[in-house]
Amino acid sequence: MGNPSNRIIICEDHQIVIDGLCSIIEHFPEFEVVDTVNGFSQLYFSLKKNTPNILLLDLNLPHKNGMEVLQELRSKNNEVKVLILTMYNKRTIVNKSINEGANGFLLKNCSSEDLYDALKHVSREESFYYGKGVLKPKKESHQIDDEFYKGIQLTPREKEIIKYLCDGNKVPDIALSMHISPLTVETHKKNIYRKLGVDSSIKLVTFVHENQLL
Amino acid sequence: MKINCCKLCCSLFILFSVCSSTAYPNDTIVINNTSITKNLKDFSQLYISQKASSKFTLETLDHFRPINDIRSFFYLGFDVTQAYAKFNLENNSKTSKEIILSFSYPFLEDVKLYKVEQNTLELAGNIGIKTLKQSVERTWKVATPLLPYEKASYYLVFEKSKGKPLATDVSVQDKNTYYRTNAFQSIAIGSYVGLILLSLLFTTLLFVFIKRTLFLLYGLYLTVLFIFISSYLGYTNVLLPAESMDTGRTIYVISIELSTAIFILFAQQLLRAKKYLPKLKRSIEVVIVLQFAFRIFLHFMANSMYAAQVELFMKLWYLSIVFLICAMVYEIFVYIKHNKKIGAYFTVSYLFMAIGSILLVLHHSFGLLKFSFYGLPGIFYASSIEILFLTVTLTLVVGHIYQERNSLANKLVLQQQKFLNAFVQGQEEERKRVGGELHDNIGSRIANLKRLFSTKYADKEMQKEFDDICEDIRGVAHQITPSEISLVGLTGAIDELLETIEKTEQLAINFNTFQFPDNLNETIATHLFRIVQELLQNVIKHANASIIDIQLFGHNNSVTLSFEDDGQGVSKKNTPGIGLKNIKSRVAQLNGQFLFDSAQGRGTSILVIIPTKYT
Numbered sequence: 001m002g003n004p005s006n007r008i009i010i011c012e013d014h015q016i017v018i019d020g021l022c023s024i025i026e027h028f029p030e031f032e033v034v035d036t037v038n039g040f041s042q043l044y045f046s047l048k049k050n051t052p053n054i055l056l057l058d059l060n061l062p063h064k065n066g067m068e069v070l071q072e073l074r075s076k077n078n079e080v081k082v083l084i085l086t087m088y089n090k091r092t093i094v095n096k097s098i099n100e101g102a103n104g105f106l107l108k109n110c111s112s113e114d115l116y117d118a119l120k121h122v123s124r125e126e127s128f129y130y131g132k133g134v135l136k137p138k139k140e141s142h143q144i145d146d147e148f149y150k151g152i153q154l155t156p157r158e159k160e161i162i163k164y165l166c167d168g169n170k171v172p173d174i175a176l177s178m179h180i181s182p183l184t185v186e187t188h189k190k191n192i193y194r195k196l197g198v199d200s201s202i203k204l205v206t207f208v209h210e211n212q213l214l
Numbered sequence: 215m216k217i218n219c220c221k222l223c224c225s226l227f228i229l230f231s232v233c234s235s236t237a238y239p240n241d242t243i244v245i246n247n248t249s250i251t252k253n254l255k256d257f258s259q260l261y262i263s264q265k266a267s268s269k270f271t272l273e274t275l276d277h278f279r280p281i282n283d284i285r286s287f288f289y290l291g292f293d294v295t296q297a298y299a300k301f302n303l304e305n306n307s308k309t310s311k312e313i314i315l316s317f318s319y320p321f322l323e324d325v326k327l328y329k330v331e332q333n334t335l336e337l338a339g340n341i342g343i344k345t346l347k348q349s350v351e352r353t354w355k356v357a358t359p360l361l362p363y364e365k366a367s368y369y370l371v372f373e374k375s376k377g378k379p380l381a382t383d384v385s386v387q388d389k390n391t392y393y394r395t396n397a398f399q400s401i402a403i404g405s406y407v408g409l410i411l412l413s414l415l416f417t418t419l420l421f422v423f424i425k426r427t428l429f430l431l432y433g434l435y436l437t438v439l440f441i442f443i444s445s446y447l448g449y450t451n452v453l454l455p456a457e458s459m460d461t462g463r464t465i466y467v468i469s470i471e472l473s474t475a476i477f478i479l480f481a482q483q484l485l486r487a488k489k490y491l492p493k494l495k496r497s498i499e500v501v502i503v504l505q506f507a508f509r510i511f512l513h514f515m516a517n518s519m520y521a522a523q524v525e526l527f528m529k530l531w532y533l534s535i536v537f538l539i540c541a542m543v544y545e546i547f548v549y550i551k552h553n554k555k556i557g558a559y560f561t562v563s564y565l566f567m568a569i570g571s572i573l574l575v576l577h578h579s580f581g582l583l584k585f586s587f588y589g590l591p592g593i594f595y596a597s598s599i600e601i602l603f604l605t606v607t608l609t610l611v612v613g614h615i616y617q618e619r620n621s622l623a624n625k626l627v628l629q630q631q632k633f634l635n636a637f638v639q640g641q642e643e644e645r646k647r648v649g650g651e652l653h654d655n656i657g658s659r660i661a662n663l664k665r666l667f668s669t670k671y672a673d674k675e676m677q678k679e680f681d682d683i684c685e686d687i688r689g690v691a692h693q694i695t696p697s698e699i700s701l702v703g704l705t706g707a708i709d710e711l712l713e714t715i716e717k718t719e720q721l722a723i724n725f726n727t728f729q730f731p732d733n734l735n736e737t738i739a740t741h742l743f744r745i746v747q748e749l750l751q752n753v754i755k756h757a758n759a760s761i762i763d764i765q766l767f768g769h770n771n772s773v774t775l776s777f778e779d780d781g782q783g784v785s786k787k788n789t790p791g792i793g794l795k796n797i798k799s800r801v802a803q804l805n806g807q808f809l810f811d812s813a814q815g816r817g818t819s820i821l822v823i824i825p826t827k828y829t
Contacts, residue, residue, distance in 0.1 A: 013654075014654070014655065014658050014659070014662075016658075016659055016662055017658050017659070017661075017662045020662040020663075020665055020666055021662075021665075023666070024665060024666075024669060027669070059701055060650075060653070060654050065700055065701055066701075067701045067702075087653055087654070087657045087658060087661065087684075087688060088688075088701070089688070090702070090706075090710050091709075091710070091713070092702045092706035092707075092709050092710055093701055093702050093706070096701070096702050096706065107661075108657070108658055108661035108662070108684075109660070109661035109664050109665075109680065109681060109684040110661075110665070111664075111665065111668045111677070112665055112668055112669050115665075133681075153724065153726065155763040155765070155776070155778045155819075156778065156780065156817065157778055157811075157817075157819040178811075179813070180809075180811045181809065181811075183807065183809060184809040184811050184819075184821060187774060187809060187821045187823060188776075188821070190767075190769060190774070191728070191765070191767045191774055191776055194728050194729060194767050194768075194769065195728050195765075195767070
């Protein structure tokens with residue numbers, strides 16, 4: 001079976017999945033499973049001992065989930081290639097994995113060809129490997145990227161309250177005129193201050209006029 | 215013995231009684247220009263007879279014998295049938311006067327006033343149940359005119375049946391003084407009626423709202439007491455037609471008996487005798503019924519049938535009264551240990567009631583005591599004070615009941631809240647367990663199975679079937695548990711949720727976060743996720759909205775979820791559904807606040823504030 005040049009550690013909490021993976025990877029000549037672990041505590045020692053090239057990482061692990069494990073590894077400058085293997089096919093999760101420094105994303109119901117391709121890709125190339133059927137992150141729309149634009153998107157209720165605030169009304173009066181509780185007005189006001197990054201009614205009025213929010 | 219007792223009591227009540235222990239020095243009442251009020255007893259000797267009454271003339275005077283009686287009022291014992299008192303009136307002024315003799319006892323049988331004119335008796339006035347032909351005023355009175363400087367002798371003659379003692383004040387007043395006294399009495403009686411009516415209204419309302427027999431009994435007691443006092447004060451004389459005036463006495467007897475009985479039943483309830491002294495309560499009730507029957511029997515049958523035994527019967531009756539008083543005192547002592555305040559007020563009112571009744575009995579049955587003030591009997595004052603205190607007591611009782619009810623209601627609400635919290639918590643745990651099991655265990659194993667098969671058989675159809683099963687399991691798992699919260703945080707989870715909703719619903723959902731903490735406590739995150747899920751479900755089902763704004767704010771000590779839609783809104787009267795209750799329970803579990811602001815056609819704005827410190 002040639003000379004296996006790529007050492008793999010599998011981190012997964014279901015033994016049957018580990019067994020299945022091992023039996024498949026056995027048939028891939030360049031790859032060898034050097035150790036299998038069930039959680040982070042074992043993984044930590046195993047990584048030190050075996051210095052693998054590739055880590056097959058499940059996201060759903062007891063105590064410390066895969067995402068946290070990944071964060072921990074990267075924060076300790078561990079350069080092992082991480083291939084996420086999970087049931088979750090969610091854009092946000094894929095996105096987060098990329099951000100946290102994973103190298104590939106595979107679904108647990110992938111075929112053995114897909115697994116082979118993924119292992120090959122991860123061991124050779126830097127780009128991210130998307131397994132078959134994995135949802136690729138959308139190009140974030142420029143609207144949401146623009147923090148400032150997001151910051152001044154006001155809801156109808158907030159606009160109503162800002163109008164009252166800019167007219168110099170106090171919270172109890174606003175509550176009376178809007179037929180809502182003072183606490184509701186107070187909370188909206190607090191939210192608006194946070195959103196617009198102001199901390200006084202004068203700053204609020206200035207901000208509203210400068211940006212022509214009303 | 216009786217006289218000693220009288221002296222003692224007289225000195226005790228010297229302030230109220232016009233009692234005088236000195237013998238009358240003369241039998242002439244001198245009327246000057248000043249207004250006068252004299253007690254006739256101080257000026258006259260009483261002569262009694264036990265023979266069957268005949269027509270009273272100067273010739274029959276020897277049928278009577280004088281009695282040495284130092285009472286301040288006229289008292290005719292059980293056996294006396296006829297009595298007279300002789301006195302003189304002397305007008306010392308140059309104007310003619312009208313002199314009024316008024317009697318405190320309103321059930322006189324027959325009283326005649328004779329004036330001596332040239333050695334013959336002239337009937338000057340005649341009152342009484344037996345002989346009266348027209349209605350009279352509240353008090354029995356006889357008026358006689360006196361010319362300037364006139365001096366005249368009078369005989370006041372009482373007639374009564376055997377077996378009924380008679381005790382009455384006779385006061386001699388000039389007309390002006392009589393009417394002045396009368397005015398005072400009217401004011402006092404008016405105030406008394408006002409007090410009774412107010413208390414009656416009060417207790418009726420209480421009965422309507424609280425529905426406890428205690429208040430009904432008090433109302434009944436007040437009514438009967440009112441009837442008793444008014445008949446005792448002589449109002450039956452005014453109200454009843456002249457020919458049936460004798461019923462006044464019947465009403466008087468029945469109402470006094472009934473009021474005693476009802477008072478004791480009322481006191482049993484108030485003092486919670488059923489709880490503290492159940493045996494004593496039962497025996498008291500038996501005695502009450504017996505006593506009531508016995509007294510009625512005494513008054514309306516025994517008087518004619520067993521006239522000789524009346525005194526014995528009366529003694530039996532007094533014995534039962536003494537028993538009741540002792541039992542009541544014992545009950546009060548037991549009760550006061552449990553509730554000092556109510557017990558104390560009740561004791562005061564009971565004290566007045568008991569003293570008033572005892573004085574009444576001593577006065578009318580034995581002629582022992584007289585206790586009156588401004589011509590109104592002691593029982594009248596005693597009963598006003600009693601009612602005042604009883605009404606205050608009832609107010610305290612109501613306060614007590616409300617306190618109990620409130621604490622009970624609070625307990626109930628707390629318990630319900632606990633149940634709901636436990637329910638939501640259990641639901642969440644169970645969802646988590648089932649979801650986790652489906653997703654991690656069963657899902658993983660089927661995925662693995664598929665992989666194992668795919669290495670051996672390259673069957674497209676089978677692979678597709680496997681993929682579908684995996685997809686289904688994932689779908690179900692995600693519906694019941696947002697397990698990705700721990701992986702991607704609340705923001706990510708909500709993003710995912712919105713993505714799936716936007717696929718199927720025609721909704722524009724804006725979701726933004728503002729300094730919302732990434733490392734939010736997972737419990738809070740899960741609850742907030744569920745709240746958003748629930749709110750979205752509500753909007754989709756009911757609101758008919760097109761735009762939803764969901765915002766998460768991170769503040770110094772709290773996080774806030776703001777949820778707005780432009781739907782049709784909810785009017786105030788709509789009761790919150792199970793979804794909203796569920797949300798409130800979650801918010802309560804996190805010690806947060808749920809602010810709901812919605813009006814018809816104005817959309818809905820919901821704020822959820824969750825404190826992040828100290829949780």
